[in-house]
Amino acid sequence: MSTHPPLERRVAADVMTRDLLTIAASESVLMAWELMCKAEVHHLPVVxxxxxxxxxxxxxxxxxxxxxxxxxxxxxxxxAILPHRPPTAVRPSAAVADAASAMLEAGADYVPVTNEYGVLVGLITARDLIAALAGVEHDVAPRSTGMPSLYRIEPVLPSAVPARPNRGRMGPG
Structure with a gap:
């Protein structure tokens, strides 16, 4: 049985994901895709x-x-693929309903949670809201000190497409 108050009386800090996988601004779109696939996440905060x-x-x-x-x-x-406008964020003390409203207004399935200095402290996704509504306990990990989590994977891409002699010919040359 859940010991939490009803969802409409809970705050963003109760339902947000705190331990976030982030990506550096200088990383590539391909790196973002790789990280999402490897970590099985659908949202990557960019720092x-x-x-x-x-x-x-x-x-x-x-x-x-x-x-x-x-x-x-x-x-x-x-x-290059970030929205031109910074996302609307909520504070950890914001009501869950306010976080859901921010998602609806932004047309997004997530809302960042920032402190009074604009530092990212969590992320609420539609999945987090559904889990809270269903009464599924959210693992609330303490916020680590320092930089948010950042995995680094180095995909290797060819620098140029190799030329193919006899490309249009069929069979051995």
Whole structure:
């Protein structure tokens, strides 16, 4: 049985995910995709070199902007697909209903949670809200000190497409 008050009386800090996988602003769109796949997440907060929060890349945006016809697009910095406007954020003390309203107003399935200094302290996704509504306990990990989590995976892409002699010919040359 849940010991939490009803969802309508809970605050953002009660339902947010605190231990976040983030990506550096200088990383590529391909890196964002790799991280999402490896970690099985759909949202990646983007941070600058000092750990400042810039926005969130979500799987839907990544998929919509992916262009397999131009492989160089995969090397664009992840900031190239961030919305031009910073996302509306809520404070940890905001009512869950306010967080849900912020999602609806932004047309997004997430809302960042920031402290009074604009530092990212968590993220609430639609999945977090559904889990809270269903009474599923959310593992609330304490916020680690320092920079948010950041995994680094180095995909290797060819620098150029190799030339293929006799490309149009059939059979051995």
């Amino acid at each position: 600058d070199d000092e750990g400042g929060f810039l926005g969130v890349v979500d799987a839907q945006t990544l998929a919509a902007t992916w262009n397999s016809a131009t492989p160089r697009d995969a090397r664009r910095p992840v900031t």
